[in-house]
Amino acid sequence: MARGEIVIIEMNCLGCGYCERFCQRGGIAMTGDKFSAMGFPLPSFVNPDKCNACGNCEAMCPHFAIEVYKYADAGAITAAATPA
Numbered sequence: 001m002a003r004g005e006i007v008i009i010e011m012n013c014l015g016c017g018y019c020e021r022f023c024q025r026g027g028i029a030m031t032g033d034k035f036s037a038m039g040f041p042l043p044s045f046v047n048p049d050k051c052n053a054c055g056n057c058e059a060m061c062p063h064f065a066i067e068v069y070k071y072a073d074a075g076a077i078t079a080a081a082t083p084a
């Protein structure tokens with residue numbers, strides 16, 4: 001189950017591939033089929049279900065082109081909303 005998601009800020013991305021290299025869960029890949037307006041290859045979020053929102057890709061991106069958002073604990077929200 002996905003624990004979060006990432007947003008690629010395409011105008012910042014220079015296609016270096018660090019995000020793919022440093023994602024240890026195979027969440028991101030340089031698939032070679034997406035390009036920015038400047039012509040740089042863009043990464044894709046290919047395996048959202050494997051993402052644990054660790055933040056490595058955001059931390060390793062030298063161009064501030066990734067933001068990672070961690071989902072709130074769905075279990076806790078459900079429990080709080082369920083009448084006793």
Ligand code: SF4
Binds near residue numbers: 014016017019042061
């Ligand atoms: S590390 Fe950043 S600049 Fe490099 S490909 Fe990934 S998103 Fe683009």
Ligand code: SF4
Binds near residue numbers: 068
């Ligand atoms: S947050 Fe972590 S697991 Fe998710 S895509 Fe980025 S590096 Fe991979």
